Amino acid sequence: MSPFVxxxxxxxxxxxxxxxRFVMYGIFIMVGILLWSxxxxxxxxxxxWTLEAAQFAMVAYYILGGPYSIQLGSNVRMDLFYGDWSVRKKAWFDVFTVLVLIxxxxxxxxxxxxxTSYSLQYGERSPSAWRPYMWPxxxxxxxxxxxxxxxxVSELFKDIARIRGEDV
Structure with a gap:
């Protein structure tokens, strides 16, 4: 594997x-908002403001925690066949699925x-009674x-290294 990769x-x-690791504590922010509600x-x-603020906190928690979930391999897989495959065969299959994901x-x-650019340009606000700006x-x-x-892309590089038999 090259030094750049x-x-x-x-x-x-x-x-x-x-x-x-930082965002995973965001669940406590959401619980606090809902408790106050x-x-x-x-x-x-x-x-x-509580319902919409809790929704925004959940979006941030979910979206910013996604890369960490991919990194840990905790995303959902169908293990009917995948679990019995060799490391190289899994890597070949993962290359295909990661390309679709990319x-x-x-x-x-x-x-x-x-x-986001539309929201910033026109000062878009939520149609609720609280009316927060949507751009954040x-x-x-x-x-x-x-x-x-x-x-x-990092996972793609790791799978290519596994296919080549290199240590990741």
Whole structure:
């Protein structure tokens, strides 16, 4: 494996590992928002912002945690045949599926970038009573899709190394 490819893999894996470990605590932010929503509805006036803020927190948690999930191999697979295959055969199959994933993530990133630029240009707001700006969560989606795309390329490089019999 070339020094550039191994450096790329180390860098992308390190960045996504750190972001994933940080973002995994975002579940507590979402729980806190929903707890406040329950308390405020029971004892005070209901808050207008809690449901949408919890949805935004969940989007950030899910999208920014995706690259970490791919890195750990905790994504869902159909193990009917895959589990019995050799490492090289799994790598060949993974190369094909990662190429499809890279295409899909490219389309998602293109759409997210277009939507974010629209949101910034026109000051798009949510149609709810709270009316938050939409560009911050759309920017999080762009960053998450970009990180997931970088991680998918890293996984592609790892699978190619496995096919060649190189140590990853």
């Amino acid at each position: 191994s450096g790329y893999i180390r860098f992308v894996d390190a960045v996504n590992y750190r972001i994933g 329950s308390i405020s509805k029971t004892f005070f006036l209901p808050s207008l 295409f899909y993530l490219g389309v998602l990133l293109y759409g997210a970038w277009d939507s 969560i759309k920017m999080v989606m762009c960053v998450g899709f970009a990180l997931m795309l970088l991680q998918a």
